[in-house]
Amino acid sequence: MLSYDTPVSVNGQTSSPSGSISASHQSVPSTQTSVRLPTPNLSNGSVSNSVAVSNGSQEMGHHIWLVTGPAGCGKSTVAKYLSNALQLPYIEGDEYHPQANIDKMSAGIPLTDADRWDWLTALREAAIHELDRGNDGVVLTCSALKRKYRDVIRVAPYFTPNLYLHFIYLDAPEELLLQRVLARKNHYMGANMVHSQFEVLERPRADETDVITIDVSRPVEEVMADALKRVRQVMDGIKADSQESAA
Numbered sequence: 001m002l003s004y005d006t007p008v009s010v011n012g013q014t015s016s017p018s019g020s021i022s023a024s025h026q027s028v029p030s031t032q033t034s035v036r037l038p039t040p041n042l043s044n045g046s047v048s049n050s051v052a053v054s055n056g057s058q059e060m061g062h063h064i065w066l067v068t069g070p071a072g073c074g075k076s077t078v079a080k081y082l083s084n085a086l087q088l089p090y091i092e093g094d095e096y097h098p099q100a101n102i103d104k105m106s107a108g109i110p111l112t113d114a115d116r117w118d119w120l121t122a123l124r125e126a127a128i129h130e131l132d133r134g135n136d137g138v139v140l141t142c143s144a145l146k147r148k149y150r151d152v153i154r155v156a157p158y159f160t161p162n163l164y165l166h167f168i169y170l171d172a173p174e175e176l177l178l179q180r181v182l183a184r185k186n187h188y189m190g191a192n193m194v195h196s197q198f199e200v201l202e203r204p205r206a207d208e209t210d211v212i213t214i215d216v217s218r219p220v221e222e223v224m225a226d227a228l229k230r231v232r233q234v235m236d237g238i239k240a241d242s243q244e245s246a247a
């Protein structure tokens with residue numbers, strides 16, 4: 001039976017319980033293993049159900065750039081920068097938490113899976129809404145700590161044609177993020193919560209080919225420049241692919 005614990009396949013691959021990668025040959029949702037999304041066709045930081053189209057901005061499709069990682073890794077910092085640089089709307093994931101979640105985190109109580117499901121779905125819908133309003137893309141922040149949380153967002157291209165979904169995972173050791181959260185003022189997420197984030201964190205694995213990983217233990221200017229460079233590389237790859245299929 002399908003559940004939130006069942007990994008969604010990425011680029012037609014699904015990870016086995018042991019962590020090795022196996023190709024999925026299913027074309028319809030299985031009753032036992034993974035959901036196969038429609039023809040995800042890219043690697044290196046993107047997944048899409050897009051059919052290449054030949055003109056205008058349509059050629060490049062629409063893009064969701066999801067900046068992820070544990071508390072204090074720099075999601076808001078990097079996402080705001082990308083949003084400005086790319087001239088795309090920005091959605092702050094923290095603003096979509098229900099008050100009950102904020103109250104819990106403010107009290108130093110980690111969220112559970114059950115606390116997060118509706119929040120994840122709301123974020124996915126908010127991102128799609130920005131695209132429906134005519135934007136070519138959107139940048140949003142979301143901790144997306146576990147694989148199954150990322151899979152909730154991965155459903156987006158299932159419903160929206162010509163959509164590319166990209167995760168930007170900001171990676172740093174726990175001790176460093178603890179320092180950054182300790183130094184930060186006026187935020188409900190206290191330093192006492194950082195360890196709990198790492199306890200549940202599932203770093204993206206090799207089969208999650210829609211993830212760009214950025215080392216954020218570097219100075220912030222370097223991190224932002226690297227993130228923008230990687231995003232542009234992915235966009236260039238998509239452009240080259242669509243021009244090739246149009247030729």
Ligand SMILES: Nc1ncnc2c1ncn2[C@@H]1O[C@H](COP(=O)(O)OP(=O)(O)OP(=O)(O)O)[C@@H](O)[C@H]1O
Binds near residue numbers: 141
């Ligand atoms: N590369 C960096 N080097 C040093 N400090 C950084 C870096 N990136 C972000 N910071 C600082 O670390 C703190 C946390 O950053 P930010 O608020 O962007 O993280 P976040 O992931 O959005 O946090 P949260 O999930 O808790 O909202 C901020 O004070 C920010 O200025």
Ligand SMILES: O=C(O)[C@H](O)[C@@H](O)[C@H](O)[C@H](O)CO
Binds near residue numbers: 071143144197
């Ligand atoms: O999944 C979670 O536990 C939450 O999203 C947290 O990560 C916070 O919202 C965020 O990091 C703010 O500090």
